[in-house]
Amino acid sequence: xxxxxxxxxxxxxxxxxxxxxxxxxxxxxxxxxxxxxxxxxxxxxxxxxxxxxxxxxxxxxxxxxxxxxxxxxxxxxxxxxxxxxxxxxxxxxxxxxxxxxxxxxxxxxxxxxxxxxxxxx
Amino acid sequence: xxxxxxxxxxxxxxxxxxxxxxxxxxxxxxxxxxxxxxxxxxxxxxxxxxxxxxxxxxxxxxxxxxxxxxxxxxxxxxxxxxxxxxxxxxxxxxxxxxxxxxxxxxxxxxxxxxxxxxxxxxxxxxxxxxxxxxxxxxxxxxxxxxxxxxxxxxxxxxxxxxxxxxxxxxxxxxxxxxxxxxxxxxxxxxxxxxx
Numbered sequence: 632x633x634x635x636x637x638x639x640x641x642x643x644x645x646x647x648x649x650x651x652x653x654x655x656x657x658x659x660x661x662x663x664x665x666x667x668x669x670x671x672x673x674x675x676x677x678x679x680x681x682x683x684x685x686x687x688x689x690x691x692x693x694x695x696x697x698x699x700x701x702x703x704x705x706x707x708x709x710x711x712x713x714x715x716x717x718x719x720x721x722x723x724x725x726x727x728x729x730x731x732x733x734x735x736x737x738x739x740x741x742x743x744x745x746x747x748x749x750x751x752x
Numbered sequence: 753x754x755x756x757x758x759x760x761x762x763x764x765x766x767x768x769x770x771x772x773x774x775x776x777x778x779x780x781x782x783x784x785x786x787x788x789x790x791x792x793x794x795x796x797x798x799x800x801x802x803x804x805x806x807x808x809x810x811x812x813x814x815x816x817x818x819x820x821x822x823x824x825x826x827x828x829x830x831x832x833x834x835x836x837x838x839x840x841x842x843x844x845x846x847x848x849x850x851x852x853x854x855x856x857x858x859x860x861x862x863x864x865x866x867x868x869x870x871x872x873x874x875x876x877x878x879x880x881x882x883x884x885x886x887x888x889x890x891x892x893x894x895x896x897x898x899x900x901x902x903x904x905x906x907x908x909x910x911x912x913x914x915x916x917x918x919x920x921x922x923x924x925x926x927x928x929x930x931x932x933x934x935x936x937x938x939x940x941x942x943x944x945x946x947x
Contacts, residue, residue: 653935711778750849
């Protein structure tokens with residue numbers, strides 16, 4: 632069972648990455664530009680407005696391009712979840728020593744938990 | 753071969769480190785598109801009062817910032833959320849997890865703090881947009897800002913290294929290239945149409 636599952640997971644990981652590549656990269660790049668607005672405002676207010684608009688389009692409303700955009704957003708979000716889960720499975724299968732991976736995951740979870748706690752307390 | 757193995761390890765380990773943010777990004781994106789009921793903002797409110805001298809002569813936005821700093825609150829104090837009426841000043845201090853409404857009474861030298869808690873899921877989703885830059889932030893918020901940037905860089909790296917690893921080993925190179933090109937073209941078309 633284990634032997635049969637790995638190639639399937641690997642294919643799922645690769646193809647979910649392909650879906651992400653085309654669409655989610657745009658989100659990450661425009662998001663990065665939004666969070667570094669002060670340093671990257673050289674493009675002027677017009678360019679900034681366009682980036683903001685592109686990054687914030689959401690919901691199943693409007694004309695056909697908007698509906699397709701929302702569908703792509705859902706597809707990308709699901710592909711990202713699949714990408715993370717399958718990637719984690721592949722790491723479990725590929726690496727014998729798990730200590731470094733567990734330490735990194737715990738570090739990232741602790742940071743995320745710390746931020747959540749700081750805003751909840 | 754050793755370089756390829758190293759690349760694969762870097763691809764895997766950086767991915768593990770970024771996994772929590774990628775999950776937050778994916779879940780919050782789904783919520784932005786669908787507005788799930790259980791993820792919406794809570795309305796649990798706690799009210800407390802503090803005796804404090806109030807520098808009433810300051811302009812509205814500076815007074816709001818001064819009150820926030822005096823009370824030791826973390827958050828943004830939007831200019832458009834300030835108002836004055838008959839010896840009282842009202843403003844808001846907002847962060848991803850809470851919304852504080854501050855009502856300062858100059859005669860009584862008293863500040864009433866109404867603390868609205870947004871709830872776990874709203875906070876979880878708000879981390880999507882939180883870049884770590886917030887007034888009166890702590891070191892954990894600074895680290896979060898760096899973490900978010902690392903995740904963006906990782907995604908770019910994962911894309912490049914993933915394509916390289918795929919092209920090295922897989923037989924379906926052409927099919928993969930066609931799918932990536934199709935999605936990239938679709939993405940570009942959307943950007944041009946929407947812009």
